[in-house]
Amino acid sequence: MKVHQLELRINNEKRMVVVRSADTLLAVLRRNLGLTGAKPGCLNGDCGACTINVDRLPMKSCLMLAIECEGKEITTIEGMHNTPMQQAFVEHFAFQCGYCTSGFIMNAHSLIHNRPNADNQMMKEWLDSNICRCTGYEEIERAVKDVLRKNSQIQ
Amino acid sequence: MRTVGSSVVRKEAWQKVTGTAKYTDDYAFAGLLHAKMVVSTMAHAIITSIDTTEAEKIPGVRAVLLGGSYPLVGEAIRDRPPIAVGKVRYHGEPVALVVADSPVLAKKAANSIQVLYEPLPVVNSATQAFEAGATLVHEKLGEYKRDNEIHPPIPGTNIASHVKIRKGDMEKGWQECDSVVEASVSLSISDHAAMETRCSIAEIGPDGKIKITTSSQAPFMVKRLISQYFGEDMGKIVVETPLVGGAFGGKAAVQLEILVYLASKAVGGRPVKLRNEREEDILTSPCHIGLDATVKLGSDRHGKIKAANIRFLWDGGAYSDKAVDLTRAGAADCTGPYAIDNVWCDSYCMYTNHPYASPFRGFSHSELSFAIERTMDLLAEKVGMDPLTFRKINAIMPGNTTPTRVLLNNSNVGNLPKCIERVHELIQWDEGEMIALDERFVRAKGISCSWKTSTIDPDAPSGVILTFNPDGTINLMSGVIEIGTGTKTVLAQLLAERLNMDVNNIYVKMDVDTQTTPEHWKTVASRGTFMAGKAVLQAAEDVIRQLKAIASCVLRAPIEDLDVADSRVFFRDDPGNGVHFKEIAYGYQYPNGNSIGGQIIGHGHYILRGLTHMNPETGEGRPGPEWTVTAHGIEVLFDRRDCTYKVLKAITVVDIGKVLNDKAARGQVMGAMSLGLSFAGRETFVFDSLGRVRNPQLRTYRPLHYSEAPEYMVEFVETPQIDAPYGARGVGEHGLLGIPAALANALSTAAGVSLQKLPLVPEMIWKAKEHVRP
Numbered sequence: 001m002k003v004h005q006l007e008l009r010i011n012n013e014k015r016m017v018v019v020r021s022a023d024t025l026l027a028v029l030r031r032n033l034g035l036t037g038a039k040p041g042c043l044n045g046d047c048g049a050c051t052i053n054v055d056r057l058p059m060k061s062c063l064m065l066a067i068e069c070e071g072k073e074i075t076t077i078e079g080m081h082n083t084p085m086q087q088a089f090v091e092h093f094a095f096q097c098g099y100c101t102s103g104f105i106m107n108a109h110s111l112i113h114n115r116p117n118a119d120n121q122m123m124k125e126w127l128d129s130n131i132c133r134c135t136g137y138e139e140i141e142r143a144v145k146d147v148l149r150k151n152s153q154i155q
Numbered sequence: 156m157r158t159v160g161s162s163v164v165r166k167e168a169w170q171k172v173t174g175t176a177k178y179t180d181d182y183a184f185a186g187l188l189h190a191k192m193v194v195s196t197m198a199h200a201i202i203t204s205i206d207t208t209e210a211e212k213i214p215g216v217r218a219v220l221l222g223g224s225y226p227l228v229g230e231a232i233r234d235r236p237p238i239a240v241g242k243v244r245y246h247g248e249p250v251a252l253v254v255a256d257s258p259v260l261a262k263k264a265a266n267s268i269q270v271l272y273e274p275l276p277v278v279n280s281a282t283q284a285f286e287a288g289a290t291l292v293h294e295k296l297g298e299y300k301r302d303n304e305i306h307p308p309i310p311g312t313n314i315a316s317h318v319k320i321r322k323g324d325m326e327k328g329w330q331e332c333d334s335v336v337e338a339s340v341s342l343s344i345s346d347h348a349a350m351e352t353r354c355s356i357a358e359i360g361p362d363g364k365i366k367i368t369t370s371s372q373a374p375f376m377v378k379r380l381i382s383q384y385f386g387e388d389m390g391k392i393v394v395e396t397p398l399v400g401g402a403f404g405g406k407a408a409v410q411l412e413i414l415v416y417l418a419s420k421a422v423g424g425r426p427v428k429l430r431n432e433r434e435e436d437i438l439t440s441p442c443h444i445g446l447d448a449t450v451k452l453g454s455d456r457h458g459k460i461k462a463a464n465i466r467f468l469w470d471g472g473a474y475s476d477k478a479v480d481l482t483r484a485g486a487a488d489c490t491g492p493y494a495i496d497n498v499w500c501d502s503y504c505m506y507t508n509h510p511y512a513s514p515f516r517g518f519s520h521s522e523l524s525f526a527i528e529r530t531m532d533l534l535a536e537k538v539g540m541d542p543l544t545f546r547k548i549n550a551i552m553p554g555n556t557t558p559t560r561v562l563l564n565n566s567n568v569g570n571l572p573k574c575i576e577r578v579h580e581l582i583q584w585d586e587g588e589m590i591a592l593d594e595r596f597v598r599a600k601g602i603s604c605s606w607k608t609s610t611i612d613p614d615a616p617s618g619v620i621l622t623f624n625p626d627g628t629i630n631l632m633s634g635v636i637e638i639g640t641g642t643k644t645v646l647a648q649l650l651a652e653r654l655n656m657d658v659n660n661i662y663v664k665m666d667v668d669t670q671t672t673p674e675h676w677k678t679v680a681s682r683g684t685f686m687a688g689k690a691v692l693q694a695a696e697d698v699i700r701q702l703k704a705i706a707s708c709v710l711r712a713p714i715e716d717l718d719v720a721d722s723r724v725f726f727r728d729d730p731g732n733g734v735h736f737k738e739i740a741y742g743y744q745y746p747n748g749n750s751i752g753g754q755i756i757g758h759g760h761y762i763l764r765g766l767t768h769m770n771p772e773t774g775e776g777r778p779g780p781e782w783t784v785t786a787h788g789i790e791v792l793f794d795r796r797d798c799t800y801k802v803l804k805a806i807t808v809v810d811i812g813k814v815l816n817d818k819a820a821r822g823q824v825m826g827a828m829s830l831g832l833s834f835a836g837r838e839t840f841v842f843d844s845l846g847r848v849r850n851p852q853l854r855t856y857r858p859l860h861y862s863e864a865p866e867y868m869v870e871f872v873e874t875p876q877i878d879a880p881y882g883a884r885g886v887g888e889h890g891l892l893g894i895p896a897a898l899a900n901a902l903s904t905a906a907g908v909s910l911q912k913l914p915l916v917p918e919m920i921w922k923a924k925e926h927v928r929p
């Protein structure tokens with residue numbers, strides 16, 4: 001079994017890991033690094049529960065190999081501290097069981113960063129890559145719109 | 156009221172938005188072994204051989220388990236081998252279990268196991284199972300142990316149980332009818348698809364102590380069943396449940412816990428984890444029940460329903476587990492929320508070669524509602540009455556009886572006419588049921604009503620313990636599982652309200668373990684707030700009594716003169732004069748050092764009052780405590796050219812009794828509606844002719860996504876249930892119940908043909924329109 005030693009940049013820290021060629025980033029985050037905020041929901045790219053940010057774009061960590069990630073800037077939910085998106089999710093009750101929440105927040109956080117003027121259609125395109133089975137999505141919509149609105153007021 | 160009614164932020168909110176909330180699979184430690192199932196590729200077949208030689212050669216494989224030496228399991232009927240023996244009865248059934256050092260090795264070993272099958276004829280639907288001479292799924296049905304003596308299985312058939320409702324005089328009822336309609340509806344098995352797949356960890360200590368960590372709605376049931384099935388001492392079994400990533404009934408069944416217990420046993424008690432991959436979660440673990448129903452309804456000239464004859468054939472799948480209870484619950488409320496004096500219902504739990512069923516949010520009621528509400532629309536049409544008015548004049552009310560002859564009163568049933576009136580306005584019913592926009596597109600509306608009681612075990616318990624911290628804050632321990640419903644936050648609100656204190660000074664233990672948390676039977680059936688809430692209020696009385704007793708010594712005053720609020724005990728007539736909880740909650744110390752009292756620990760418990768078993772011949776009995784009623788409305792935009800549609804609006808008005816936490820309650824109702832739209836509109840297992848499921852992935856079994864959500868309208872009516880905490884009724888499931896029916900009604904109007912099959916995919920609608928036989 002071939003293993004590799006990698007240096008990953010995760011949440012502004014350098015982390016050394018030893019991984020198999022076939023290890024997904026999700027597996028390495030959860031098992032090697034104890035970053036269990038990204039969740040396995042399908043391991044097939046269908047649910048978005050494993051979403052993290054790679055170079056500030058949302059990525060499904062179940063669809064990336066850890067060895068692809070050297071030199072990239074990885075942010076997981078554990079790297080988010082009291083961000084407007086987290087606050088909005090709390091305020092608007094944008095989760096119930098919470099299992100999809102890390103993925104949704106990472107996706108939405110990246111959305112407001114990369115597309116600060118996102119309209120409804122763009123929000124749909126971005127947020128459609130995640131599944132929430134508990135809420136009716138309306139609370140999530142309100143949370144994300146709230147942050148978008150507040151941001152545009154600041155500008 | 157101070158706390159009740161306000162949208163208190165969930166106690167675990169910040170854990171959930173920071174990724175620190177822990178679910179079962181998030182627990183890992185050195186030495187943990189991993190199990191992997193080998194599952195059946197056939198729906199019904201004899202296992203001719205299993206070759207494990209290659210798997211056993213792989214270094215790091217610690218055990219390979221095959222069926223044969225384990226007792227049969229199952230809740231109502233012990234009909235299920237934990238690992239298949241001799242033959243398989245559904246696609247996805249476990250046939251072997253491998254334990255290895257890592258998930259990768261376990262999977263590799265599982266893949267190397269060769270299983271050969273000899274196919275048997277497949278029972279591919281409930282209707283087929285019911286036919287005379289049908290292939291038998293269980294040849295030895297009469298020999299199984301069971302705890303269901305009231306509605307036993309019928310050996311020599313595929314009937315796992317037969318529940319009868321016989322109310323009134325059918326002959327007289329039909330004679331009074333001027334219009335009669337009969338409809339057959341069906342819906343196929345589907346899945347809960349909770350985002351967290353099921354996961355369990357087991358470990359057995361040298362002293363025989365069994366520790367199981369599991370994502371479950373029923374850890375206390377896991378403890379009981381492991382004890383019953385395997386003869387283990389109950390006290391030695393400790394089951395822990397951290398946060399659960401959605402459940403919807405699917406985690407009320409006990410399955411992986413059994414497998415992982417056996418796996419740990421096979422490796423000398425070492426800790427073993429078994430986590431479902433999505434495909435296994437869909438195929439192997441219990442799913443959402445299917446139904447083939449026939450409903451005959453008749454009404455008199457004035458549109459008053461006089462008689463109902465209902466036959467339910469539930470597709471319980473290969474093993475009866477919880478399907479027997481689902482069959483009973485469906486019978487108990489079979490008519491939907493309508494006053495009907497003459498009712499005949501046969502509710503059969505059928506064995507088929509499909510994945511077996513566990514509860515699904517609504518516990519048979521969304522399914523039966525689909526059958527009844529489609530027929531209601533057909534009957535309204537025949538009588539020539541507006542469907543909304545027709546429902547209103549037949550709505551069940553205090554003074555009527557249920558199918559099981561429970562007399563309803565102002566407390567045990569909500570106000571359905573009021574719910575209907577609100578839907579009438581919200582959906583703008585008077586504008587017309589269907590409005591053609593152009594050649595192609597129409598807007599169409601459908602409505603439905605539903606109800607539900609919770610047919611849980613009559614002796615189901617719930618308990619609460621309160622302990623104080625030295626600073627006067629309180630810890631609340633309840634066996635309710637936080638599956639996403641926010642019930643534990645609501646419990647804290649109830650306590651804060653009763654003690655008239657700040658809810659932030661109450662800490663809630665989120666995780667449950669069966670050794671130190673008082674039992675809450677199962678976190679199902681929308682009963683958490685009612686039962687645990689009653690226990691909380693009783694525990695509150697207990698601590699108030701203790702606080703006042705010690706304060707009366709300190710303040711040198713009779714107990715009757717004291718009151719409690721804002722974490723203080725004080726004189727009722729002089730509120731400024733008193734003691735803070737922190738001075739007395741851990742005993743009180745006099746200036747000279749003498750001390751009295753000790754840590755205040757309060758408790759409360761609740762058991763449902765006056766429930767009875769159903770009579771085996773007539774169904775008479777009190778199956779549940781109260782009936783929550785709802786009315787629903789749906790508006791669709793329908794394309795007549797290709798039968799595609801978009802749900803524009805979804806409305807639910809529910810008589811909730813009392814809103815305890817507004818945003819949480821709305822979230823529950825909306826979430827349930829979303830689940831209902833998803834299941835009604837698209838979700839089904841696609842079975843091939845051999846009974847195999849062709850779509851066990853979230854890509855092919857696709858729940859509703861963000862962009863597909865309609866506009867939601869949720870409103871509450873508040874008719875208090877007198878014996879419930881602050882009058883609140885169960886509401887966790889009710890947003891879902893009538894949604895499939897309302898969608899089917901709207902689309903039937905739009906398409907101009909009665910749609911009697913779920914899911915309502917365009918192809919099915921097109922076939923119905925064109926009269927193509929499926």
Ligand code: FES
Nearest residue numbers: 041043045048062
């Ligand atoms: S686990 Fe990565 S998309 Fe589902």
Ligand code: FES
Nearest residue numbers: 096097132133134
């Ligand atoms: S909150 Fe449970 S899946 Fe989204």
